[in-house]
Amino acid sequence: MNAKSGITLTINGREHAIAVEPRRTLADAIREDCGQTGTHIGCEHGVCGACTVLIDGEPVRSCLMFAVQAAGKEIRTVEGLADGDKLHPMQQAFMDHHGLQCGFCTAGFLMLAVGVLEREPNITDEDLLDVLSSNLCRCTGYQNIIKAVRAAAKEMRGQ
Amino acid sequence: MTWVGRSIRRLEDPALVTGQGRFTADLPATHWVRFVRSPAAAGKITNVDAPKGAHVITAADLKGVKPILPMLYKFAYRPVAQPILADDVVRFVGEPVAAVVAASEEDAEDIADLVTVTVEETTPVIDARDALKPGAPLLHTTAPGNVILEGKIKTPDFDAVWAGAAKTVKIEARSRRQNATPMEARGGHAAYDASTGRVALTCTTQMPHLMRTAIADILGMPESDLRVIAPDVGGGFGQKMSLCAEYVVLVWLACRLRSSVAWTEDRRENLTASFHSRDQTISLEGAFDKDAKLIALRADVLSNVGAYSCFPTTSGVEPLMAMAEMPGPYDVRHYDCRARGVLTNTCTMAAYRGVSRPVITFTLERLMDKAASAFGIDPVDIRRRNLIDKFPYTSAAGLVFDEASYKQTLEMAVKAVDVPGFRKRQQEARAKGRHLGIGFATFSERTGYGSPAFAARGMAITPGWETVIVSVDPSGFVEARIGSSPHGQGLRTTLAQIIADEIGVTPDMIKVVHGDTDRAPYGWGTFASRSLVISGGATLIASQKVRAKLIKIAGTMLEAAEADIVLKDGEARVAGTDRSVSIASMAREAYTQTHRFKSEIDPGITETGHYDPPGTFSNACHVAIVEVDVETGKVVVEKFLVAEDAGRIINPMIADGQVHGGIAQGVGNALLEEIIYDDNGAPLTATLADYMPPTAREMPPIELHHMETPSVNSITKAKGLGEGGTIGAPAAVINAINDALSPFGVQIDEMPATPQRIRAALRAKERAA
Numbered sequence: 001m002n003a004k005s006g007i008t009l010t011i012n013g014r015e016h017a018i019a020v021e022p023r024r025t026l027a028d029a030i031r032e033d034c035g036q037t038g039t040h041i042g043c044e045h046g047v048c049g050a051c052t053v054l055i056d057g058e059p060v061r062s063c064l065m066f067a068v069q070a071a072g073k074e075i076r077t078v079e080g081l082a083d084g085d086k087l088h089p090m091q092q093a094f095m096d097h098h099g100l101q102c103g104f105c106t107a108g109f110l111m112l113a114v115g116v117l118e119r120e121p122n123i124t125d126e127d128l129l130d131v132l133s134s135n136l137c138r139c140t141g142y143q144n145i146i147k148a149v150r151a152a153a154k155e156m157r158g159q
Numbered sequence: 160m161t162w163v164g165r166s167i168r169r170l171e172d173p174a175l176v177t178g179q180g181r182f183t184a185d186l187p188a189t190h191w192v193r194f195v196r197s198p199a200a201a202g203k204i205t206n207v208d209a210p211k212g213a214h215v216i217t218a219a220d221l222k223g224v225k226p227i228l229p230m231l232y233k234f235a236y237r238p239v240a241q242p243i244l245a246d247d248v249v250r251f252v253g254e255p256v257a258a259v260v261a262a263s264e265e266d267a268e269d270i271a272d273l274v275t276v277t278v279e280e281t282t283p284v285i286d287a288r289d290a291l292k293p294g295a296p297l298l299h300t301t302a303p304g305n306v307i308l309e310g311k312i313k314t315p316d317f318d319a320v321w322a323g324a325a326k327t328v329k330i331e332a333r334s335r336r337q338n339a340t341p342m343e344a345r346g347g348h349a350a351y352d353a354s355t356g357r358v359a360l361t362c363t364t365q366m367p368h369l370m371r372t373a374i375a376d377i378l379g380m381p382e383s384d385l386r387v388i389a390p391d392v393g394g395g396f397g398q399k400m401s402l403c404a405e406y407v408v409l410v411w412l413a414c415r416l417r418s419s420v421a422w423t424e425d426r427r428e429n430l431t432a433s434f435h436s437r438d439q440t441i442s443l444e445g446a447f448d449k450d451a452k453l454i455a456l457r458a459d460v461l462s463n464v465g466a467y468s469c470f471p472t473t474s475g476v477e478p479l480m481a482m483a484e485m486p487g488p489y490d491v492r493h494y495d496c497r498a499r500g501v502l503t504n505t506c507t508m509a510a511y512r513g514v515s516r517p518v519i520t521f522t523l524e525r526l527m528d529k530a531a532s533a534f535g536i537d538p539v540d541i542r543r544r545n546l547i548d549k550f551p552y553t554s555a556a557g558l559v560f561d562e563a564s565y566k567q568t569l570e571m572a573v574k575a576v577d578v579p580g581f582r583k584r585q586q587e588a589r590a591k592g593r594h595l596g597i598g599f600a601t602f603s604e605r606t607g608y609g610s611p612a613f614a615a616r617g618m619a620i621t622p623g624w625e626t627v628i629v630s631v632d633p634s635g636f637v638e639a640r641i642g643s644s645p646h647g648q649g650l651r652t653t654l655a656q657i658i659a660d661e662i663g664v665t666p667d668m669i670k671v672v673h674g675d676t677d678r679a680p681y682g683w684g685t686f687a688s689r690s691l692v693i694s695g696g697a698t699l700i701a702s703q704k705v706r707a708k709l710i711k712i713a714g715t716m717l718e719a720a721e722a723d724i725v726l727k728d729g730e731a732r733v734a735g736t737d738r739s740v741s742i743a744s745m746a747r748e749a750y751t752q753t754h755r756f757k758s759e760i761d762p763g764i765t766e767t768g769h770y771d772p773p774g775t776f777s778n779a780c781h782v783a784i785v786e787v788d789v790e791t792g793k794v795v796v797e798k799f800l801v802a803e804d805a806g807r808i809i810n811p812m813i814a815d816g817q818v819h820g821g822i823a824q825g826v827g828n829a830l831l832e833e834i835i836y837d838d839n840g841a842p843l844t845a846t847l848a849d850y851m852p853p854t855a856r857e858m859p860p861i862e863l864h865h866m867e868t869p870s871v872n873s874i875t876k877a878k879g880l881g882e883g884g885t886i887g888a889p890a891a892v893i894n895a896i897n898d899a900l901s902p903f904g905v906q907i908d909e910m911p912a913t914p915q916r917i918r919a920a921l922r923a924k925e926r927a928a
Contacts, residue, residue: 021265037185038178040393042342043426047847050342078178091176095168098816102647103175104182104342104393133856136847138342138394139647141823141884142855144816 012080029067049135101139166812200840233617253432324446343393366684392646397510436511596899606879607692608774635743642682663726688879700768792914821884
């Protein structure tokens with residue numbers, strides 16, 4: 001149970017050679033073994049979505065995946081969204097529209113929204129609401145998260 | 160143009176949107192702790208069995224460590240002590256009994272699984288009404304009958320006025336137990352520094368200074384040897400303003416191990432063993448004259464406070480708030496109230512956004528609707544007849560209401576929501592078997608109250624005042640060190656806006672420093688819709704002093720009369736001339752060329768402001784439109800409209816965000832959120848799949864309308880608004896449900912109004928028919 005396996009996680013294009021127990025969750029590995037603490041853990045049972053990251057482009061709850069399952073896949077976290085000093089349109093929109101208060105759930109919402117919009121840039125407002133209801137936020141009442149994601153969707157479509 | 164009043168982007172955000180925020184669980188530690196918690200709601204601990212070689216701490220190890228003993232000197236309060244780890248007996252499922260220390264979180268959890276706590280179980284008592292029965296199991300010998308406090312108020316001539324009523328209307332309302340559910344659960348990290356002998360406790364708290372005072376006191380250590388840091392905190396909503404026994408253990412261990420020790424709470428622990436709230440039953444009766452004017456109000460408040468008293472507010476936090484604020488925004492001169500806090504074998508109750516007012520507003524607003532129906536008048540009309548409109552207004556409970564706009568916001572909301580249009584739509588929908596309803600809630604939100612308000616409650620600790628220290632450093636940048644401890648409220652931005660206007664710099668030149676007892680002045684933290692009013696006031700006072708000093712320095716440097724100096728755009732200018740000097744140059748000289756100012760100006764630029772205001776009332780009218788599916792009991796909130804007045808608004812974007820978030824919690828409290836125990840005291844809602852905060856799907860669009868009645872009790876003219884959304888929303892939503900169900904003759908007087916409760920009420924009517 002406690003024997004560690006050597007794996008390589010590729011996070012935001014950078015390789016991290018780490019040794020983890022088979023039971024180690026991807027969320028813990030990203031935060032503790034790879035030092036990328038921008039991904040947060042809110043419930044560890046897959047409900048809140050604070051730990052959402054992109055695996056090969058798909059939003060995934062990293063608390064429900066083992067680190068060993070993510071070896072060899074392309075992992076994207078909030079730390080990789082900006083291009084140098086230039087924020088991703090989603091990050092900019094969250095700031096512009098006050099889509100965050102305490103900031104704890106924010107990384108999960110950003111990755112969820114970016115992942116879905118990259119896959120489905122023309123998603124309808126109704127479908128977007130369904131997607132955003134995957135994650136929990138206790139501060140904003142979602143009003144400004146919805147506004148921010150809709151604004152970023154426009155920006156990402158180049159409108 | 161001023162900075163105050165503008166929706167500037169938050170200075171907090173760049174770090175938070177890029178993953179650079181720093182939360183407690185981000186810190187590495189040498190040792191990790193897992194708490195072993197009581198599996199039983201009541202009983203005597205007969206054995207704690209740990210695997211050989213495991214490092215396990217129990218109460219027996221904590222010799223000389225004092226219990227948590229919150230105090231109140233009024234209302235027949237009976238002090239009850241909470242040992243840091245359960246000693247001898249356990250009083251709720253989840254109470255910490257032992258702490259396992261290991262090299263990693265996983266190891267600590269593995270070992271904790273092997274630790275067995277054996278409890279000789281006794282019969283627990285879970286419901287407050289059961290706890291009051293003769294012969295009920297006794298939680299604490301110091302609190303006979305399980306009553307920890309009893310507040311009473313009765314105005315003179317009450318009985319005579321009551322006897323003269325044209326009509327009396329009664330309601331029994333109940334709020335089930337709820338959890339604040341910050342997205343970041345609790346957590347702490349204590350690190351011993353061998354070179355100084357000091358310990359730094361980083362933890363997810365709303366009140367770092369008071370945690371320092373309390374923990375130092377409990378451990379008998381000099382307060383100067385303890386540093387408490389609240390880094391980025393992932394929401395609090397009141398749950399993080401109480402002292403956790405777990406943090407005391409961490410500091411104790413860091414001192415013993417001379418190392419770093421950390422604990423990250425999991426969601427199950429947060430839902431079962433952090434702090435709960437609400438859990439109140441209120442019997443409320445109103446006496447009205449023939450014109451539907453409320454003339455007397457009688458209330459009996461029963462508050463289930465759980466197993467212990469929380470620090471610093473004590474178990475009085477909910478029942479005493481209810482007693483003081485029950486009459487709400489209505490003019491009623493005669494008031495009779497009894498408010499009791501009752502101990503049970505459940506998780507300790509503490510503050511949660513709104514503190515009791517979501518429940519009393521719900522109860523009072525249900526009463527108003529019921530009375531309107533009894534008089535055959537419109538719910539809006541009965542509020543028009545009863546809302547206060549002359550200020551200052553001293554309530555029957557003795558609170559002084561400052562200038563506000565209760566009637567105006569009601570009219571504003573009524574106009575915006577188009578009541579006649581809705582009634583028409585409601586009729587049409589009913590004809591098609593669909594059930595729409597509209598619900599109103601008018602309420603007051605007492606905010607920004609200083610130490611006299613807490614002293615009136617008889618609290619041993621009276622938070623209230625705040626201190627802010629504003630400095631201009633030799634580089635010309637500005638730092639404001641504050642005793643408040645924001646965790647999402649955007650105070651770094653709003654306080655910077657206040658300072659910027661005073662001293663003529665841009666907000667991005669101002670750093671607001673908080674959440675570190677080594678850096679910030681002693682203060683009370685962020686809770687009770689207080690920070691913008693009290694810390695904002697202290698910030699204004701300190702900034703005005705800095706402004707005066709800068710003008711003095713500029714006067715000397717520019718050889719001009721002080722009256723002619725204008726501070727603007729980062730410089731001081733002699734009005735009507737081109738003579739100016741930058742704030743950076745003035746600051747540099749104030750530190751490095753002090754001889755130029757002779758003895759007239761003290762060196763440096765650092766000024767302190769203190770502020771301890773009497774309190775100021777925000778107000779709002781909430782309107783909910785819902786649709787109830789009578790087949791399933793499901794409620795959809797179609798629209799939510801708010802007309803609110805929180806005095807002068809410093810940053811409208813941030814203010815609106817606070818209202819949105821508050822309403823979401825109120826809607827969740829009204830429809831979804833319920834902590835449930837079984838009869839043995841086992842919690843049944845231990846995951847976020849069982850305890851359900853609302854998602855984006857459950858939230859309707861929120862339409863906000865504003866008024867600004869400047870506060871006369873706040874020097875920034877701002878009132879607080881952090882809790883209003885949560886206070887009004889449950890009442891508006893449940894009144895709307897009752898309106899929707901009016902053709903069926905059922906009453907829903909319980910929150911949350913779950914589909915099961917709605918169906919049960921309808922089913923009972925169907926059976927009776």
